[in-house]
Amino acid sequence: MGASRRRLRAPPRRRAGLWVAFGAFGASGCAAAPPPPPPRAAPAAVGLARYLPLEDGTVASFDTVTEPGGERGLLVLEIRRPNPDTAELVVAGHASRLRLSNGAVAHAAGGFLLREPLAPGAEWMGDFGHVRVTRTDRALTVAAGAFTGCVETVEELATREGQKRTTTVFCPGVGIALRETEAEQGALSQSERISLKSYGPKFDPAAK
Numbered sequence: 001m002g003a004s005r006r007r008l009r010a011p012p013r014r015r016a017g018l019w020v021a022f023g024a025f026g027a028s029g030c031a032a033a034p035p036p037p038p039p040r041a042a043p044a045a046v047g048l049a050r051y052l053p054l055e056d057g058t059v060a061s062f063d064t065v066t067e068p069g070g071e072r073g074l075l076v077l078e079i080r081r082p083n084p085d086t087a088e089l090v091v092a093g094h095a096s097r098l099r100l101s102n103g104a105v106a107h108a109a110g111g112f113l114l115r116e117p118l119a120p121g122a123e124w125m126g127d128f129g130h131v132r133v134t135r136t137d138r139a140l141t142v143a144a145g146a147f148t149g150c151v152e153t154v155e156e157l158a159t160r161e162g163q164k165r166t167t168t169v170f171c172p173g174v175g176i177a178l179r180e181t182e183a184e185q186g187a188l189s190q191s192e193r194i195s196l197k198s199y200g201p202k203f204d205p206a207a208k
Contacts (some may be wrong), residue, residue, distance in 0.1 A: 019201045051151050051170035052105055052114050054098070057202045060175070062194040063143060075194055078202060114170065118151050128164065129157030129200035140169055140177055144196040147171035161185055 062075040080088040080095070087105075088095040094146040097108035103116040111126045122133040135152040150171040157164045162185035169178040183189065 030186070041147060046112055048103065048105060048118070050172050051118065052175045053173065054079055054081065054087040054105070054175070056102070058200065060199045061197045062179075063197050065193045067191045069188075114153070126155040128166075129155050131155045132165075132166075138169060140171060142177055142195040142197070144174065144177065144199055147174070147177055150177065171196075180197045 026051070030046060046065065056079060058079040060077045060079075062077070064073040064075050065071070066073075075091060075162045080090060082088065085096040085100050089098065090096075098113060099106045099108055105113045105115070107113060107127050109127075112124045112129070112131070113127070115124045118133060118136060120133055120136060124131050131153050132155075133151065134154050136149070138150040138152045139148045140146070140150050150169050153167045153168050153170070155168070164181065164183045166179065167182040168176060171177040175198060180191070180193045180195070182191045
């Protein structure tokens with residue numbers, strides 16, 4: 001009975017690569033052929049795609065804090081790519097459209113979200129005001145993790161009615177990791193902070 005149990009025991013699990021390279025050839029008794037070359041890694045994203053990937057089907061969640069009052073919430077954003085030149089940022093069923101071109105990501109309604117060159121002092125018109133790149137080496141820690149080499153931009157607008165300032169931090173591989181907005185109108189002031197909590201492909205229950 002003990003010998004029978006040993007014969008029925010399943011072989012130890014092996015990595016798929018080792019099983020293909022050695023298992024099949026060993027069973028036939030032939031000399032092992034050299035293993036195939038490892039698959040090439042996808043090229044690392046460069047330029048704007050490094051700091052704003054905009055990959056179709058990606059979902060990002062953000063912790064939000066609004067002052068005054070300290071109200072906390074959760075913002076969930078999904079990225080859709082209806083075509084190579086367009087990205088949609090979908091929040092609660094509402095889609096904001098972006099136009100993509102070489103060296104620029106523009107808001108469909110006008111102004112740029114991000115634009116080359118990504119160098120301190122670079123400037124452009126944004127969604128509501130004047131944008132300036134303030135840093136390209138910022139380190140940041142949020143719930144989603146710790147990031148280095150992030151690009152920081154500041155967008156500002158000042159009018160008779162008040163002023164508004166938004167600081168956005170774009171981190172390699174994830175895109176927007178932090179966005180802080182401060183607005184003043186007369187004696188009233190408000191601020192909102194959103195920070196990245198999670199980031200990854202949209203969950204598909206049908207996928208195996």
